Amino acid sequence: MAHIAIHADKMTLAEKDALIRICPFSAIRHEGDTLTINAGCKMCRLCVKKYPQFVQLVEESVQGVDKSLWQGVAVYAQLTERGVHPVTTELLGKAKELAGVIRQPVYAVLPGHPTDAAARECLRYGADRVYVYDDTCLQNFAVDRYTACLEDFITRVKPCALLFGATSPGRSLAPRVAARFRTGLTADCTKLEMRENTDLVQIRPAFGGNIMAQIVTTRTRPQLCTVRYKIFTAQTPDDHPKGVIVPMALPDGARAGDIEVLHVKRKPREVDIAEAEVIVAAGRGVKNQRDLAMLEELAEALGGMLAGTRPMIEAGWLDPRRQIGLSGRTVRPKLIITCGVSGSVQFAAGMRASDTIIAINTDPNASIMSLAHVGIVGDLYEIVPALLKKIREGGGLDV
Ligand SMILES: Cc1cc2nc3c(=O)[nH]c(=O)nc-3n(C[C@H](O)[C@H](O)[C@H](O)COP(=O)(O)OP(=O)(O)OC[C@H]3O[C@@H](n4cnc5c(N)ncnc54)[C@H](O)[C@@H]3O)c2cc1C
Ligand code: SF4
Structure with a gap:
């Protein structure tokens, strides 16, 4: 750990102003007769290099634990x-x-x-x-x-x-x-x-x-x-x-907490894609909100849930609780079928551990293809109805 120390008492007003101007992060400020450094300091050390006679880098030795x-x-x-x-x-x-x-x-x-x-x-x-x-x-x-x-x-x-x-x-x-x-x-x-x-x-x-x-x-x-x-x-x-x-004995004072629970009201059970064993994930390859009905049907036919990428949530097409990824939920279903999903790192972070990944995408070079166990190169508008037909005819999904 280190910090910057300014010896403002040795500086003229002009030198103080020059030092303030030199900081690219506006971290140095006047405070009465002295100069202070605020949390904006990025430790770039420019001030130390330019004014070594007034500014010092102070190394602090931190005692480690045993x-x-x-x-x-x-x-x-x-x-x-x-x-x-x-x-x-x-x-x-x-x-x-x-x-x-x-x-x-x-x-x-x-x-x-x-x-x-x-x-x-x-x-x-x-x-x-x-x-x-x-x-x-x-x-x-x-x-x-x-x-x-x-x-x-x-x-x-x-x-x-x-x-x-x-x-x-x-x-x-x-x-x-x-x-x-x-x-x-x-x-x-x-x-x-x-x-x-x-x-x-x-x-x-x-x-x-x-x-x-x-x-x-x-x-x-x-x-x-x-x-x-x-x-x-x-x-x-x-x-x-x-x-x-x-x-273990309750620690002293723990009983007299500041929070008293007066009444517990159960929330209705929420959609939880993290619990689903089968997920059909919609991406921007889906052109219209109403087309999600086709993917919902596929999810239902497989006893699973519909989820999606962040753009689907941002467009207001899906509930935010159905977002997979870094800023959404992490899922680990037995089967996930991604439809029109490119496979960004942020999406993949939330589903890469799924047991079986089937990706439907028109682009054979989409990132999701390198993650998928089965990649289907084609138009989801042709493939999803074909899959539905096969499932309804009792053919199941051979993967
Ligand atoms: C800090 C941060 C956090 C983020 N968190 C998340 C997150 O949690 N989850 C998330 O999903 N994203 C997240 N994102 C956004 C992420 O970077 C991507 O923009 C997003 O995942 C892309 O979504 P997509 O795959 O639906 O769309 P696109 O990347 O546009 O991909 C659409 C895909 O559909 C294919 N396609 C098009 N038409 C068809 C068709 N007819 N049939 C089949 N395929 C077709 C295309 O070839 C393309 O590969 C985050 C971004 C940032 C910066
Ligand atoms: S170390 Fe860099 S950021 Fe911090 S006060 Fe000096 S010039 Fe500004």
């Missing part, structure tokens, strides 16, 4: 009405793989009430220890109480990494926990790798999906990240797990 004190890969186990959220079981599978590299245990941390069945579920999916905070005050998700539990868990157990599902509770908890420990958090990772020195390499698309950034928290612990549902695969559950459940 990494050997932080052991184990932990997963925040999200409790739902139907047991743990499936992203938890996926993350436990990944945690097992990561912990295997450094020969450390896998933990689940489970706040909620009641937790018995969910805790056993975590054991079956690979946790060596499930730390349970069970109290009636945790029955409904309250971010302040849950954060207090996670803070307590980290302080006592000291895991080297903690993985959260990128669900609404996971996304609101992770940054609060990161702030309490002044540590790094990487959102929406698509790949995780563990180094021998326990540094977690958190990989995610950056700059609009044009690069895959590798982010490493080298100086602080724990390392926190969120991962969307359906990015990883849950391991086959073990019906005779050897792990243990560790009851």
Whole structure:
């Protein structure tokens, strides 16, 4: 870490004005008699080069943590009405793989009430220890109480990494926990790798999906990240797990949270393309909104759902919850048929792990063709009706 220091007391007014003008990012400002640098500073060091007599680059030595004190890969186990959220079981599978590299245990941390069945579920999916905070005050998700539990868990157990599902509770908890420990958090990772020195390499698309950034928290612990549902695969559950459940006492003050849940109103079940086993995805090759009916029919005939690329959503032709991709949902169906989709990196980021990909496109060189298991070069307006006819005649889809 470094910062820029300006010795404004040694400068004339003219020199101060000249220094302000030299910064290409307008980061230097007058503040009374002195000069300050704001958050716009990009550390380009131009000011240091031009005025070395007044401006200095100050290197700060940052004390790193003793990494050997932080052991184990932990997963925040999200409790739902139907047991743990499936992203938890996926993350436990990944945690097992990561912990295997450094020969450390896998933990689940489970706040909620009641937790018995969910805790056993975590054991079956690979946790060596499930730390349970069970109290009636945790029955409904309250971010302040849950954060207090996670803070307590980290302080006592000291895991080297903690993985959260990128669900609404996971996304609101992770940054609060990161702030309490002044540590790094990487959102929406698509790949995780563990180094021998326990540094977690958190990989995610950056700059609009044009690069895959590798982010490493080298100086602080724990390392926190969120991962969307359906990015990883849950391991086959073990019906005779050897792990243990560790009851934890509710931390002091957690009961007196600032949030009181007065009433819970169920939302109607939303369209969730992430759950679909078959998806028909519409792209800009579809010329009219009414033509989507043909793709909807194909989806229905296959017992699946209709989804689409971002332009379909931007045109108002499809509900935003049906968007696949970097700024939409991640899907992992058994079968996806893309119709008139080019296969941009942003779209592919949300569906490349699908079991079988069939692409219908007039352009044999479209990017989607290199991703597809089966590429059909042709006009979707001819191919989709032909597929429908075949399915209705009972021919199914031979892929
Ligand atoms: C930060 C950022 C985030 C983004 N996030 C997303 C995201 O989450 N999801 C997403 O989808 N996009 C996203 N985008 C947009 C993305 O870059 C692409 O613009 C978009 O995916 C293209 O959609 P498309 O394939 O439908 O359209 P196009 O790229 O225009 O492709 C249309 C395809 O249809 C084919 N075609 C045309 N007519 C026919 C026909 N009759 N029969 C068969 N094929 C035909 C063409 O050959 C072409 O390949 C994002 C962009 C940015 C910058
Ligand atoms: S380092 Fe660059 S951006 Fe920062 S104050 Fe100096 S000139 Fe401006």
